[in-house]
Amino acid sequence: xxxxxxxxxxxxxxxxxxxxxxxxxxxxxxxxxxxxxxxxxxxxxxxxxxxxxxxxxxxxxxxxxxxxxxxxxxxxxxxxxxxxxxxxxxxxxxxxxxxxxxxxxxxxxxxxxxxxxxxxxxxxxxxxxxxxxxxxxxxxxxxxxxxxxxxxxxxxxxxxxxxxxxxxxxxxxxxxxxxxxxxxxxxxxxxxxxxxxxxxxxxxxxxxxxxxxxxxxxxxxxxxxxxxxxxxxxxxxxxxxxxxxxxxxxxxxxxxxxxxxxxxxxxxxxxxxxxxxxxxxxxxxxxxxxxxxxxxxxxx
Numbered sequence: 001x002x003x004x005x006x007x008x009x010x011x012x013x014x015x016x017x018x019x020x021x022x023x024x025x026x027x028x029x030x031x032x033x034x035x036x037x038x039x040x041x042x043x044x045x046x047x048x049x050x051x052x053x054x055x056x057x058x059x060x061x062x063x064x065x066x067x068x069x070x071x072x073x074x075x076x077x078x079x080x081x082x083x084x085x086x087x088x089x090x091x092x093x094x095x096x097x098x099x100x101x102x103x104x105x106x107x108x109x110x111x112x113x114x115x116x117x118x119x120x121x122x123x124x125x126x127x128x129x130x131x132x133x134x135x136x137x138x139x140x141x142x143x144x145x146x147x148x149x150x151x152x153x154x155x156x157x158x159x160x161x162x163x164x165x166x167x168x169x170x171x172x173x174x175x176x177x178x179x180x181x182x183x184x185x186x187x188x189x190x191x192x193x194x195x196x197x198x199x200x201x202x203x204x205x206x207x208x209x210x211x212x213x214x215x216x217x218x219x220x221x222x223x224x225x226x227x228x229x230x231x232x233x234x235x236x237x238x239x240x241x242x243x244x245x246x247x248x249x250x251x252x253x254x255x256x257x258x259x260x261x262x263x264x265x266x267x268x269x270x271x272x273x274x275x276x277x278x279x280x281x282x283x284x285x286x287x288x289x290x291x292x293x294x295x296x297x298x299x300x
Contacts, residue, residue, distance in 0.1 A: 002088045002187040005294060007097040008033070008104055008273060009194035010266035012205040014284035016049060018194065019097040020057055025291060026093050026298075029058035031080060033098025033107070035073075036235055038065045044212050044220045045237040067224060067232045074114055077106035081185075088187060093298055101272040108191070110183030115169040125161050140164055145173035190297050192290055193279040195270070202263050209259045212237070221245075236261045 005026070007019050023030050032038075036046040040063035048062055060083060065071055080096070087094050098104060105111070129137050137160050142149045144167040152159050163174040170177060196204070221241035227233060228242045237258050244254040273279060282290050 001092075003093045003297060004084065004107075004185075004187055004189050005093060005095050005297075006033075006104060006108065006189060006191045007095060007194070008191060008279070009099060010201065010269040010273075011047075011099055011262060012201060012208050012266060013099075013194045013196055014204075015097050015099065015194055016047070016053070018284055018287060018290070019095060020053060021287060022290070022294065023057045023095050026095060026294065028091055028093055028095045029060060029087065031083065031094065031096040032059055032061045033076075033096050033100050033103045034061075035071075035076075035100040035103055036232075037062050037098075038071060039063070039067050039069075039232055040065065041067050041224055042220065042238075044215050044217045045235075047208065047212070067227050067230055069232075070116065070119075072114075072116070073100075073102040073106040074111045076103050077111050080107045084187065093294075099269055101269060108185075108189050110181075112178050114166055114177060117165045117169055121168060122165060125164055129157055129161060134160070137161060137164060141167070144168075145175050147173060147175040148178075151175070188297075189278075190293075191276065191279040192293070193273055193281045194284050195281055196283060201266060205262050205266060206259050209237075209255065209262065213255060217241070218251075236265055 005022070005028075007015055007022065009015055019030055022028075032049075034046065034048075036042060037048045038061055039046070042048070043063065049059055053059075054062065061076070061079075084094060096104075096107065102111070125137065134155075134157050137157065138149075138154055141152070141160050141164055145163060148163050152163060154160070166174040166177065195201075217237065218241060221238050222245065224233060224238065225242060225245050228238075233239070233242075240249070240254045240257045240261065243249040243257075244251050249257070280293065
């Protein structure tokens with residue numbers, strides 16, 4: 001039976017190394033489910049696979065976009081499902097690996113058919129929020145989508161703005177487009193989660209940030225500083241260094257904030273993943289047990 005194995009877990013847990021082992025044993029390429037590794041200008045800060053790793057195993061969705069390109073979880077769903085149709089012609093099993101929660105869910109469960117947002121509209125709503133404050137956009141949402149207004153966290157301006165963008169682009173309430181029903185896929189999905197004790201994970205995250213700085217993260221961030229307004233750069237590792245470049249923070253403080261914000265993000269990832277009862281959890285050192293699970297599943 002055609003099977004998609006999904007290797008997931010928080011940032012810094014050790015997915016890349018294990019994914020290479022598993023892909024080689026399966027004879028499978030790797031589909032990357034990382035919303036930032038898509039951008040080819042950010043290899044250091046996104047811990048993208050190295051040229052050696054990319055030569056070792058064929059990867060998809062790594063370094064394929066420019067920072068100025070628009071991309072979304074719904075586009076990722078469409079692109080991956082099309083790719084899988086092709087890959088399953090020659091592979092019985094395929095491996096997807098990553099930690100971007102929405103991207104993984106888009107492939108495994110499907111995502112609602114949300115329209116592509118026009119950049120002009122996005123800029124207008126952002127300007128409205130900055131000039132008039134959160135009350136202005138709250139009231140607009142209350143008029144356009146009273147159902148979602150009652151559900152949304154009214155302190156979360158990003159969620160409110162996103163819902164408004166969709167209402168205005170689609171010409172109908174955001175809530176009417178959110179089906180939240182799981183799509184059926186013509187292949188089996190087996191999810192394997194990697195986790196570590198919190199202190200162990202945090203230590204790895206801190207060390208990884210130090211390594212990124214040694215590898216040239218500062219120079220990488222400086223090279224894209226002129227594009228800092230883009231949503232693709234509203235991400236940990238870059239936004240903190242941008243504050244250093246603008247003179248708001250000293251460098252040591254910016255690096256500590258990268259570590260702190262990465263740790264916070266890892267907690268958000270685990271909170272999201274723990275809600276999914278389909279995930280079978282392992283420590284990354286349990287590679288043999290993971291391979292046994294994959295072998296048993298592949299023969300069923």
